[in-house]
Amino acid sequence: MRNKLVSLLLCVSMLLTLCVGLASAEGEPVTITYAVWDSNQAALLQTVADEFHQANPNITIQIQVNAWSDYWTALEAAATGGSLPDTFWMHSNNIYYYGSNDQLLDLTDYIAKSDLVDLKNYPQGLDDIYKINGKQYAIPKDYDTIALWYNKTLFDAAGLSYPDDTWTWDTLRSAAKTLTKADGSQYGFCAGLHNQEGYYNFVYQNGGEILNADGKSGYDEDATIGGIKEYFSYVWDGLSPAIYDDSARAEAIENGLCAMGLFGSWNLSGFAANDFMKANFNCAVLPAGPDGKRASIFNGLGNAISATCKHPDEAWKWVEYLSSEAGQKRQAELGIAISAFNGTADAWTAAYPGFNVKCYIDMVSYAQIRPYTNQTSVWEDKAYELLKGAYAGSDDLTAACKNVASMMNDAIAAEK
């Protein structure tokens, strides 16, 4: 009997301490989760998060990283289960799907009340990506374009002059031929099966389009097929290895296998940390298409807050800082990405003195927004499935592109 009494007392005292703990938790620190898909950026963002924590000791930022392809799967599962991270990266591919289904916090009022955030400070059109029916669901974090990377050492050895703004498709092809070795130990170009860092650029340089003005697929247009054909033909002609895996493209130039390749500005923090890249590589604007047309795929991402976030004020404070001039400048200085805030891009350029990264910013004037619809992710990867046979040279490209077009039109028709 006495034992029972003792254990009862112990239980009561435990409950009491629990209650006290909960009561005092109100003024206690808040942890805000921040989900991102780029591990290179995450390492540098930690610095920003630490500095934010020092200025706001009651808010701790916890960064969660998931690679691009898993990021959206995990995010959708979290959204379905009602447990989205408090704050996270949003992309043009998915903004409509999340925004129109009430998964994101409407930031319009927060922005109106804020002294630090004004959407006028971002390049025109970039903030519109995240606007649905007049409501702002995310604030631009950065933007990116695609540039041509080349191995200086291999160019010197072959006696070729470096790529610059005089380059065209023909110059690129003849340089790739010179740099390709017959024994397969070295290729002139890296034409991996990729859209944004690959054939999309060639499509727009050729005057083609992925989406037409009516919101239908442009894959069945001649100019589009011509652009894809030019890009794939590097593989067909043996000037590029056939690369299907996303991360294998960067490996191919980091190992000296390929002398040139197309890479987005978000790769900079990774490239700058690689000694081989620092010693041998530099970047230039993309070559011009057959009619002198220039294009580079332009995109960016935004910071969003989930609709189910339990501490919206603290989450807003974090997103507000990231979007403010100070936060955007800090992001650029650290070389995380090209900050979206007007006038802060130079700080990003200065973060990478070893490379000609200014070319990324030079291309903005003729850059082409990465094509997107309400549910881009549904047709984007299926396009790979349908194109890979043609890429490998076993299927007819025109037929494959027509298949992509009809698949894409079906997918777009099924969107709400």
Place this chain on the structure above:
Amino acid sequence: MSQFPAAERKARPTQRQWNEWRWAWGLIAPTMIGLIVLNIIPIFQTVYMSFFKSGAFGKGNLYVGLENYRTLLADTQVWSATRNTLVYTLCVVGIGTVLALLLAVALNGRLRGKGVYRTLYFIPMVATPAAVTLIWKWLYNYRFGLFNHLLSVFGIAPVNWIDDPNVAMISIVIVGIWSTLGYSMVLLIAGLQEIPRDYYEAAQIDGASAQKQFFHITVPLVSPTLFFVLVTSVITAMQVFDIVYMMLGVTSPSYDATVSLVYLFYNNSFKYSNKGYGSAVIMVLLVIILLITALQNRMQKKWVHYQ
């Protein structure tokens, strides 16, 4: 009513019986609740889901009747995935179980350091499949992998282990066998130890060779364990996902030659956000597993000998 007073009295449980029931149900409950919540309810939810076109974030599902099943019948990818899954299962269970039985017999005998071997073979079972597959992927790498390096030492041309559609399935089967071998082996060793030594002694006195002993004593007497190993490894192999998922993505030219039903289900449900169609795809797997398991139960009378 009054005809059965005795029965009625018997039906009323005694205090002791109450206690036993309480304990029995209490002890079974965690497993039962787990099974019902995590397995049985989801099965019915999946069946239900397969008649719908799923809306965004699990809301606004639209009833479409048999539409998903109609699409499925015309979808060549579903049938190649069914073929891939069956080929994988046949190879992994077939080759894997024979190897496991041979190893079990070898490691059950008088062998120096057999504890070390048993541990070595069992380690893959304990390791995380994702980590294991990543290491295999590195071994298989076309340009920098260890296998192709070894081949080049002997002057053999490199093999594209992952991206060649004709080779990829073999590469995946190798990983599949390697990672399940230890588990089947340990179960079979346990089965072998049940066999009384006298049988072998008697057979030796009668002059039976080692081969004869294996086929006439070992195999029949280990057959109940063998049956269990076969049933469970067929079900596990039919559900193969992680190896294929980690090894290659939709962009790989080997995708159509290796995609399994579960991987296809995953891609349709989560990658392409079409949970209704994904559910219909996985119904194919459910039906196949049910058929195979029923068939195995029927066949067992022919070859399984319970002592």
